[in-house]
Amino acid sequence: MDLEFQDIRKSFGPKTVLDGVSFHARSGEALGLLGRNGAGKTTSIRILMGVFPADGGRVLLDGAPIDYGGVSMGYLPEERGLYPKKKIGEQLVYFARLNGMTKSGAAKAVDRWLERLGMAEYRDKRLDTLSKGNQQKIQLITALAHDPDIIILDEPFSGLDPVNAMLLKDVVKEELDRGKTVLFSSHQMSYIEEFCHSIAILRDGRIVLSGALHDIKRDYPRDKLVIRSEQADAIAAAFPDGCVRRASGELLLRLPSPEAKGETMKALAERFDLDELRVFEPSLNDIFVEYAGDQEQGGEKA
Amino acid sequence: MKQFGVILRFELAGYLKNKIFVGVTVFLVLALGLLLFFPRVSALFKDGDDEAADEDRPVMLLDAGGEDEAALLEAFSAAFPDYEVRAGDAARIEAQIADGTAECAFALEGLGSYTYYVDDLSMYDMNTEIADQVLGQMYRLAAMTAEGLAPDQAADILSFRAEHTVEALGADQGQNFFYTYIMIFALYMVILLYGQMVANGVATEKSSRAMELLITSAKPVSMMFGKVIAACLAGLFQLVCVFGAALLFYRLNRAAWGDNMLMGALFDMPPALLGYMLLYFVLGFFLYAFLFGAVGSTATKLEDINTSVMPIMLVFIVGFIVVVFAMSSGTVNSALMRVCSYVPFTSPMAMFTRIAMSTVPWYEIALSALILAASVVGVGVLSARIYRVGVLLYGASPKLRDILRALRRRSLG
Numbered sequence: 064m065d066l067e068f069q070d071i072r073k074s075f076g077p078k079t080v081l082d083g084v085s086f087h088a089r090s091g092e093a094l095g096l097l098g099r100n101g102a103g104k105t106t107s108i109r110i111l112m113g114v115f116p117a118d119g120g121r122v123l124l125d126g127a128p129i130d131y132g133g134v135s136m137g138y139l140p141e142e143r144g145l146y147p148k149k150k151i152g153e154q155l156v157y158f159a160r161l162n163g164m165t166k167s168g169a170a171k172a173v174d175r176w177l178e179r180l181g182m183a184e185y186r187d188k189r190l191d192t193l194s195k196g197n198q199q200k201i202q203l204i205t206a207l208a209h210d211p212d213i214i215i216l217d218e219p220f221s222g223l224d225p226v227n228a229m230l231l232k233d234v235v236k237e238e239l240d241r242g243k244t245v246l247f248s249s250h251q252m253s254y255i256e257e258f259c260h261s262i263a264i265l266r267d268g269r270i271v272l273s274g275a276l277h278d279i280k281r282d283y284p285r286d287k288l289v290i291r292s293e294q295a296d297a298i299a300a301a302f303p304d305g306c307v308r309r310a311s312g313e314l315l316l317r318l319p320s321p322e323a324k325g326e327t328m329k330a331l332a333e334r335f336d337l338d339e340l341r342v343f344e345p346s347l348n349d350i351f352v353e354y355a356g357d358q359e360q361g362g363e364k365a
Numbered sequence: 366m367k368q369f370g371v372i373l374r375f376e377l378a379g380y381l382k383n384k385i386f387v388g389v390t391v392f393l394v395l396a397l398g399l400l401l402f403f404p405r406v407s408a409l410f411k412d413g414d415d416e417a418a419d420e421d422r423p424v425m426l427l428d429a430g431g432e433d434e435a436a437l438l439e440a441f442s443a444a445f446p447d448y449e450v451r452a453g454d455a456a457r458i459e460a461q462i463a464d465g466t467a468e469c470a471f472a473l474e475g476l477g478s479y480t481y482y483v484d485d486l487s488m489y490d491m492n493t494e495i496a497d498q499v500l501g502q503m504y505r506l507a508a509m510t511a512e513g514l515a516p517d518q519a520a521d522i523l524s525f526r527a528e529h530t531v532e533a534l535g536a537d538q539g540q541n542f543f544y545t546y547i548m549i550f551a552l553y554m555v556i557l558l559y560g561q562m563v564a565n566g567v568a569t570e571k572s573s574r575a576m577e578l579l580i581t582s583a584k585p586v587s588m589m590f591g592k593v594i595a596a597c598l599a600g601l602f603q604l605v606c607v608f609g610a611a612l613l614f615y616r617l618n619r620a621a622w623g624d625n626m627l628m629g630a631l632f633d634m635p636p637a638l639l640g641y642m643l644l645y646f647v648l649g650f651f652l653y654a655f656l657f658g659a660v661g662s663t664a665t666k667l668e669d670i671n672t673s674v675m676p677i678m679l680v681f682i683v684g685f686i687v688v689v690f691a692m693s694s695g696t697v698n699s700a701l702m703r704v705c706s707y708v709p710f711t712s713p714m715a716m717f718t719r720i721a722m723s724t725v726p727w728y729e730i731a732l733s734a735l736i737l738a739a740s741v742v743g744v745g746v747l748s749a750r751i752y753r754v755g756v757l758l759y760g761a762s763p764k765l766r767d768i769l770r771a772l773r774r775r776s777l778g
Contacts (some may be wrong), residue, residue, distance in 0.1 A: 076770065112581045114757070138581045144574025149379070160371045161582040205578055 064090040064125060064212060066244055068099030071120035073106055075308070080106045083120070085265035086273050093245040095255040095276075097312070105141065106249050107265070108215055109346055111246070112136055121219070135162060135214050137211035141218045143202050147191035152177075154190070155204055162209035169208070176204040180230065195222050203231065207238070214238060215246045220254055232257070252347040264354045272354045279350065287343035288320045288328065290314040294335045297324075301334070315343060372591030376566070380599035390603050394610040407623040418563050423468035425492075426453030426461060430473035430624070437473070437676050444499045445492070446637035465746035471496055471597050476504045515689040535724040538695055543630045545721040546692060549714055551604060553685050557649050558712075560657040561674065563592055567752070568670050576756050585753040590745075593654040600650060601643075634721075641720050644734060649713025651741045653681065660698030662755030686710035688718050697722045706733050707739035 073081040080363045087203050110117045113131045129302045148155050148215065154172060159169035162232035165359045177183045178202045190198060199222050216235070220228050235258060239245055243342060249255055256276065263273035272279065291313050292298060298314055299306045305317035318327055328340060345353075380386050387660040425448035429437050434452055448468070453461065460483050462470060469483040469492060479500070481493050491726045502523055509519035533540075570576045579588060615632045622628045657709070660673045682706065691702045695718050703717035706729070716733045719725050758767070 109581070109757075114580050127620070136581070138578065139576070140577035140581075141579050142574040144577060146575055147414075147573055158578065158582060161368055161579075163367075202578075209576045 067123040069121045071117045073118050079243040088244050090242045090244050093258045093263045095259035096248045102265040103268045109131040112275055134212040136213045137206035139206040139216045147356055156263045158205040159208040164209050172208045174340050176208050189238040196227055256347045264357050270297040283345050285342050286318045288316045289341050289343050291339035292337045369591050373595050376592050389578040389607050393607045397611045398614050401618050405618050422449045424469045425450045428453050428455040428472040440499050444495050476500050510569040534761045536722050536724050539743030540630055544634045556653050559596045560653045563596045564657040564670050564674055566659035567658050568664045569669050584751045589658050589752045590748050597650050620712050631633035645713040645717045649735045653750040655744045657752040662752040680710050689712045709737045
C-alpha cells in the first residue's frame with residue numbers, strides 16, 4: 064500500500080494552513096510527520112482521514128484517489144478523550160463498530176487488545192476511574208481494534224511511563240511487521256528516530272524537508288566540526304565567525320564549505336591541543352530545530 | 366446508514382441504562398398507580414367504619430327562636446348532611462362553640478332573620494347561603510299553606526325546576542381543559558428536557574474530546590441524527606410509559622372512581638387526539654432537538670451550554686405561556702393563537718391546543734403540520750451543517766457570525 068499526499072492545499076478563511084503539502088508513506092514503514100505546534104499536522108491528518116476536503120491537491124492510495132469506503136484507518140488523536148462516564152468495554156466496542164466491525168467481531172477484537180495491553184480487568188470499569196496512562200492505553204485500542212490499514216498516531220508517547228512506552232513500541236513494531244502503514248507525529252525525536260523510515264517536516268503549511276531519514280542524515284552538509292579542547296577560548300578567538308559553544312562544553316565550528324574540512328582539521332590539530340575532533344553528525348533533533356525552528360538559516364536549506 | 370444504526374443504539378442504550386432516567390420513569394408510574402388505585406384501596410379499609418364516621422361529624426346547633434323546632438331540625442339535617450344538627454339554646458351557643466362541643470350554630474329570630482355563629486369563618490363557608498334557602502323555602506311553604514293550598518301542592522310548586530341538557534356540537538372546553546393542559550405540559554417538559562440532553566450530549570463529547578475520534582470515525586450527519594432520534598425515542602418511551610400506565614390504571618379502577626368528574630375529564634379523551642399528540646410531539650421534538658444539537662456543537666465547555674440555549678428556550682417558553690393563557694381564558698381561537706398555530710416554533714403546542722379544545726378544519730391542521738414538517742427538514746439540514754463546522758471549532762465559543770461565515774465557506778467549497 065502506497066499512500067501519497069500530492070500538493071495538498073487548505074485554507075480556513077483568510078488563513079492558509081496547508082500550502083502544497085506532499086509526502087509519501089509505504090506499507091510496513093513508519094512516516095514521521097514533524098512540525099511545531101500550528102504547522103499544519105492535525106489539518107493534514109484530518110484531510111487524510113476525510114474529515115474535510117482539501118481545497119486543492121490529491122490524496123492517492125496506490126496511485127488512485129483514495130476511496131474512504133474501501134480503506135480503514137485508525138487514529139490516536141493528540142487531544143485524547145473518550146466517554147468518561149461509560150464503561151470501557153462498551154465504548155471500545157462502539158468505536159470498533161463505528162469503524163465498520165460486526166458486533167461479535169468488535170467484542171472479540173476489544174477483548175484481545177485489552178488482554179494484549181494488560182487492561183482486561185478494567186473492561187467493566189468506567190473510563191474516568193483509570194489513571195491517565197491507562198486511559199491512554201484504552202485510547203490506543205480505539206485506533207487499533209478494527210485492524211486498520213493505515214494507523215495514525217499523534218503524540219502516542221506523551222503521558223506514558225517507560226514500561227508502557229516500551230509496550231507501545233512493541234505494539235507499533237508488530238503492526239509495522241504486519242505490513243501496516245503508520246503515520247507518526249511526535250515532538251519526541253528519539254522515538255521518531257527509532258521507528259520512522261522517513262520523515263516530513265512541516266513548517267507554516269509547507270514541507271521544508273522530507274525523505275528517508277538515513278538519506279537526510281547522509282546528505283546533511285558535512286560542514287561543521289565538533290571540537291573538545293582545554294583551549295576552547297583560544298580556538299573560539301581564532302575563528303570569530305561560525306564558532307558556537309554547545310551546552311556540553313564542546314565547540315561547534317561552522318566551515319565556509321564542506322571542502323574546507325580537511326584543511327581546517329589539519330590546522331586545528333597543529334595549532335591547538337585537542338582532546339577530540341570530529342565531523343558533526345546531526346541528530347534528528349538538530350535537524351528538526353534547524354528546519355522547523357525560527358532560525359534564519361532554517362528555511363533556505365530546503 | 367449502518368453507522369447511524371450503531372450510533373442510535375448506543376445513544377438509546379445510554380438513556381435506557383441511565384439510572385436517573387429509569388428512576389424517574391418508575392417513580393412516575395408508581396406514583397400514578399398509587400393515586401389511581403387509591404379509592405379501591407381506601408374502600409377496603411372503609412367497611413364498618415361508616416357509623417364511626419357518623420359520630421365524627423361536627424355538631425351544628427339550632428335555636429328555633431319560637432318556630433316549629435321539629436320541622437326546622439328536619440329541614441336543616443337534610444340541607445346539611447355533613448353536620449349533626451341538634452337543638453340548641455341561644456344563650457349557651459357561644460360557650461359551646463368556644464369549648465368545641467359545637468362547630469357552628471344558627472340562632473333564629475323567626476324565619477326571616479337569624480345570627481350565624483362560627484369559630485373561624487372559612488373562606489369557603491357556604492352555610493349561610495344554604496340556610497337562606499332552607500328558611501326561604503319554609504317561609505314560602507308556610508305562606509302558601511296559609512293562603513289555603515294543601516302542603517303537598519305547595520311543596521310541588523316550590524320544588525319546581527326547569528330541566529336542561531347541554532349538547533356541545535364542537536369541543537366541550539370544560540370537559541377537555543384538564544387533559545389538554547396535561548398533554549401540553551408533558552409536551553413542554555419532554556421537549557425541553559430531552560432537547561437539553563441532546564445539547565449536553567454533544568457538548569460533552571466535544572469537551573471530553575471524544576469528538577476528535579468520533580468525527581474521524583462517523584459522518585456528522587449520522588451522529589446528529591442518531592443522537593436526536595435516540596433522544597426522541599427515549600422521550601416517547603417515557604411518555605408512553607407514563608400515559609399508558611395512567612390509562613391502564615384508570616381502566617382497572619374505573620368502577621371504584623365511579624362518576625368522579627375530574628377523572629372523567631382527565632381520561633375521556635378522544636383517541637384521535639393521542640394521534641395528534643404523537644404527530645406534534647415528534648415534529649416539535651425534532652425541530653427543537655436539532656437546534657439544541659447545533660447549539661451544543663458550538664459550545665466548548667459544558668458551562669457555555671446554559672447561555673447558548675437561552676434564545677431557543679425563550680421562544681419555547683413564550684409559546685407555552687401564550688398557549689396556556691389562551692387555554693385558561695377560553696380564547697384558543699384568538700388571532701394570536703391562529704398565527705402561533707402556523708409558526709413552526711409554536712405550532713406543536715398552539716395547533717394541538719386548538720385541535721383539542723375547539724374545532725379546527727382539516728386543511729388548517731394539514732397546512733400547519735406541513736409547515737412544521739418542512740421546517741424540521743430545513744432546520745435539520747442547517748443544524749447538521751452547523752454541527753459539522755461547530756464540532757471542530759475549539760477555543761472561545763464561536764460567535765454566530767463566525768459560524769455563518771464558516772458555513773458559507775463550506776457551501777462554496
